[in-house]
Amino acid sequence: MIYPSKPNELILLPVLKAHRGPGGGLVLTQKYLDGAAEYAKHWDGEVTTLAEVSPTASSDMDHVEVHLDQNLRTRVEERPKALADLVQRITGAGAVVGFLDPSQAELTRQCFSRGIPVIHVCEYTLKTEFQIIDATRANFLRKLRRKIWIWNAERTRRELLGFVAGLQCNGVPIHDAYRPNRPDAFVFFDNRVRRSDVASDDDLARKAEVLRSAKPLRLIFGGRFVPMKGVLHLPRVARGLVDRGINFQFRIYGSGPEEARLVDAIRRNGVEDWVTIHQPMDFLSGWVPLLKREADLFVSCHPQGDPSSTYSEVMSCGVPIVGFANEAFMGIASHACSGFVRPLGDTESMAEQIAVLDRNREMLIESAYRGRNFAREHCFEKTFKRRAHHFAEAAKSWRRSRTR
Known part of the structure; x- marks a missing residue:
């Protein structure tokens, strides 16, 4: 039997799918569970995840199996498969958090008609989705079909904006895209780095000392080896630095289907x-300390505007970024007054910018401080607190508007 929500229950409908673990529980990622738990600190009521269950496990590395009887800050349940059952389960909820997507269209409309406030989260602009398609190795006709589907999906997403209680936008570009339709849209910068892990003034002073010692420039990249991350541009940037006589070391962390091509390109x-x-590292125990200790500049060749948490997380660790002019990086670089933006796909321009920074290392030091200061104000705890408060305020305002 499916029971309605408890009073003021916050229902989360994540895009991330769970799978069944060996103990019979639902398996999600630690990153997701940490976020849900952080919402629970600031929501006046229970917080419950209704997760779709996939027959196969995801490729994430931080899997955690949870059970209903565990003493967690939040509950995790299997999402009812039938729409009618799902609507019944969320009836009476304080708020429902979903994702702005055509697959959620009928649910969103039914929630509207039943007086259930829905706050949708969104990430990709139409431009970025087209860029992601262009970055793949699909043939022209397949890319065209996918773009037509995305174009129609965007029309549906914009129609849904009139049915939601609130909208949360991950990054500046998507906020700018939807703000004319939703002036009340809330913008945030995704960030997994907690306040206690943000680079300190002492951390930055030590890095500045290394930079001023004229040691080789320590370049770094971390991410999935997939076309949308632009990893095959990195060896060409390195070639440009060698040709310019720059003394540097470049460490690339990650894995993925492009690894063999990356090795060949190097x-x-x-x-x-x-x-x-190098292989991927644990985020908190490996990657964050490495960035704070041993990286002078992060090189980002993302050919599209995915609002990657990488930008704010790298800034949190006191590492400035040089990157292609995709709309996500341009947005956060402008807000943070930190970073160095180069034309999309232009590896020679990227190499020249790094060469300029090598000769003018005080620019790197200043950018590191600016980026750290911005990211500290958007650390994990502050970001999730603001988002939870927005859920509550959006739901309250929407209910008031419905009773006028």
Whole structure:
């Protein structure tokens, strides 16, 4: 039997799918569970995740199996498969948090008609979705079909804006895109770095000392080795630095389907003595300390405007970013007054910018402080507190407007 929501229950409908674990529980990622738990600190009521269950596990590395009888800050339940059952389960909820997507269209409309406030989260602009498609290796007709589908999906998303109690936008570009339709849209910058892990003044002072010692510039990249992350541009940037006589080390962290091509590109560009590939590290115990200690500049060749948490997380660790002019990086760089933006796809311009920074290292030091200060105001705890408060205020305002 499916029971309605408890009074003022916050229902989360994540895009992330769960799978069944060996103990019979639902498996989600630690990153997701940490976020849900943070909402629970600031929501006056229970917080429950209704997760779709996939027959296969995701490729994430931080899987955690949870059970209904565990003493967690939040509950995790299997999402009812039938729409009618799902609507029954969320009836009476204080608020429902979903994702702005055509697959949620009928649910969103039914919630509107039943007086259930829905706050949708959104990330990609139409431009970015087209860029992601262009970054793939699909043929022209397949890309065209996908773009037509995305174009129609965007029309549906904009129609849904009139049925929601609130909208949360991950990053500046999507906020700018929907603000004319939803002036009350809330913008946030995704960030997994907690306040206690943000680079301190002492951390930045030590890095500044290394930069001023004229040691080789320590470049770094971390992310999935997939076309949308632009990893195959990195060896060409390194080649440009070698040709300019720059003394540097470039460490690339990650894994994925493009790894063999990346290795080959490093060899073809003759930069094996400067560029090394490393396996992904645990985020909190490995990646964050590494960035704070051993990185001077993050090189981002993302050819599209995915609002990656990488930008704010790298800034949190006191590492400035040089990156392609995708709309997400331009947005956060403008807000943070930190970072160095180069034309999309122009690896020679990227190499020239790094060469300029190598000769003018005080620019790196200043950018590191500016980025750290911005990211500290958008750390994990502050971001989720603001988002939870927005859920509550949006639901309250929407209910008031319905009773006028």
